[in-house]
Amino acid sequence: MLKATFKTWVSKILLLATALFAVQNALADESPYGLTRQAAEKLFADIKANQPKIKQDPNYLKTIVRQDLMPYVHVNYAGSLVLGQYFKSTTPAQREQFFAAFDQFIVQAYAQALTMYSNQDIQVQPQQTVSDSQASVRVKLLQKGQEPLNLNFQWRKNSKTGKWQVYDMTAEGVSMVDTKKQEWSSILRKNGIDALTAQVQRAAAVPVSLGKK
Structure with a gap:
């Protein structure tokens, strides 16, 4: 009983x-604003909790970025914007290889950028009305004794999954997608996508360094 x-x-x-x-x-x-807050809180909590491991192996930041940020990133859409006019002249296999390399590049770039984080406060703008498929979320990185760093995350609703994902980030008005599109267009024009993919793979393989501030 x-x-x-x-x-x-x-x-x-x-x-x-x-x-x-x-x-x-x-x-x-599940709005872009709520997702931005969730991702930021999880990301910076994990960075704080793993400082000893990060100091011992800075590349562990890649693991954190992979787990906490990449599920929110629309890699293929961002990659297609970077390829721009050259997208249509590539084969599906070439695009797949480029997107895979670009995915690794984003992980490395964000991991390296996060070495500059030192317990700054993050301020996500209040909820705004968004369209059915696009949204821009402003985030301020509050720094002691300095002007806040203004970031904007561009969100797009994935047409296949229906989930909101980030496809671009601007820092003080400078777009990552536009920057890479301009930087890599000459390689695409002169040597083609295979050469660009190889270069992106090399950039993605660069170890994260705590010395780069």
Whole structure:
């Protein structure tokens, strides 16, 4: 009798926990603003919690970026914007190889940029009305004794999954996608996408260094 009562009690607790989890998920803010806050909180909490590991192996920042940021990044769309007019002249296989290299490049670039983080506060702008498929979310990186660093994250709703994902970031008005498009266009024009993919692969393989501030 006692065992049966205990099992019933445990079952009710598990049922209640499952219901609360479902409600929590249902109430989760899946807007670009909510997702920006969630990603930032998780990212910087993990950086703070893993400082000893990062100091021992700076490349561990790549692992954090991969886990905390890349699920939110629309790599293929960003990559297609970087390729611009040259996109149509590439084969599906070439694009797949470039997108894979570009994915690794983004991880390396963000990991290296995050070596400059030193417990600054992050301020995400209040919720704004967004269109059905595009949104821009402004984030301020508050720095002691300095002007805030203004970042804008460009979000787009993935037409296949229906999920919001980032495809570009601007820092003080400078777009990462536009910068790379301009930087890499001459390589595409002169040597083609295979040469660009090889160069992006080399850049992605550069180790993260804490000395680069």
